[in-house]
Amino acid sequence: MNETEWAERLEALAAREDASRFDVRDDVARGRARLLRSRVGVAGAAVLVGAVVLGTGLALGGGGTGHAAPGPGPADGGPTATATYHEPQVTLSPSAPPPPTPTTPEPDARDAWLRTQLDRPWSGPQDIPFKTWRNDLYRTARSVLDRAGTHLTYSSAGLTSGSDQHGVGLGIKLGWAEPGAAGQGMVQVEVTSEGDSDQERCALTGGFGCPRTVHVGEATLKVGNGDGGAFIVLYRQPDGERSVVLVDPLFGNNSRTPVRAGFVSRQDVYRLVRDDRLDLPQPPSS
């Protein structure tokens, strides 16, 4: 096959990807958010450096006289304590969400077992781990969203997974069909013990954030809306794990035709995301 033929084949393959559905404003908004984060990060680093310089100056000043500095104000032990530190010009919006508090959980047996299962080589669908858990998760979703059992399918039989130094995330993608109608929607259900922020988790799962807070009873949910009727709901469980449900009228992996927006009610999704059956798999011995 010559170069032209390869180019033609790649062109034909790429052309089946529907790249026409996008909103430039979304990309601009994501870019702005990223830029803001990078600037805040730089500003934060400047504050940290300034604090170190100030602290060093204070320590040196105090050490030189043999006395500790009396308080948080400038020490009078030498010019370096007061002359080298300048307050950075940083303005942080008071409405900005607080940064996530990183927690480093103790590595436990379940986490290690989950990682071992995920790292095992696989050659086909029969090797995808956590089959029982995936089927249970499907049944849970169906019991809340589709009690008649006429819409939700797990024919993809797949697994989404992720991990970081804090934990592991697992999930499934379910198809939603309207009997007699073309197209397929998607309901993705995830449970994760990973350490990213709620906004990062929503962006990773759905491609958009979840800036809105919704209170349902005693529970606090994070909710975000995407294009075309897609939405995502995140709930932090009492044990710290988070469950996430993404609803999209178009199951992009499997169909080019969306189902009607609102095919699943938000109230049902709010119930599903809080369902206490949403838990990461347990090792066989426990």
Add this chain to the structure above:
Amino acid sequence: MRGSARDAEFSEYVAGRRAQLRRTAYLLCGDSHRAEDLVQTTLMKVYVAWPRIRRDGSIEAYARRVMVNAHVDDTRRPWRRERVGVEGLDVEARVPPSAEDRDLLMAALAELPPRQRATVVLRHYWGLSVEETATDLGVSTGTVKSQTSHALRHLEQVLSPHYDERQGR
């Protein structure tokens, strides 16, 4: 650079180039959802770097480089990995005769190591020269040549039996 000017220029760039970036991402990773993630990641970084890369006239090269690196990084981490049990549930049927060809090609591409796959996409989808591809990937021209050669040989080996059978050879 003022934010409004950056937004306007960036918007124009996205409107004109996003489709090709999305298709490139699809060729790199073979999955629509991951392709969209790759494009979003790429465009966020392009937005942040916009004043510099616009001044240097390197917007396209920067975007390609970010995308390839993001994809290679993605393949090294378990982040966002998806294992699909059954594929092709509702495969587009606009051009039935070539659908099988395209599925086979995508499957063959998926067998390539990420760097080889990127080399093929940059050389034969983007139409970059060996030198341009080497610059994008940060490797020597010799590496690009050998990676391309290995990749195409593998693709030929995988695809040839199918083509031969179809042509009755």
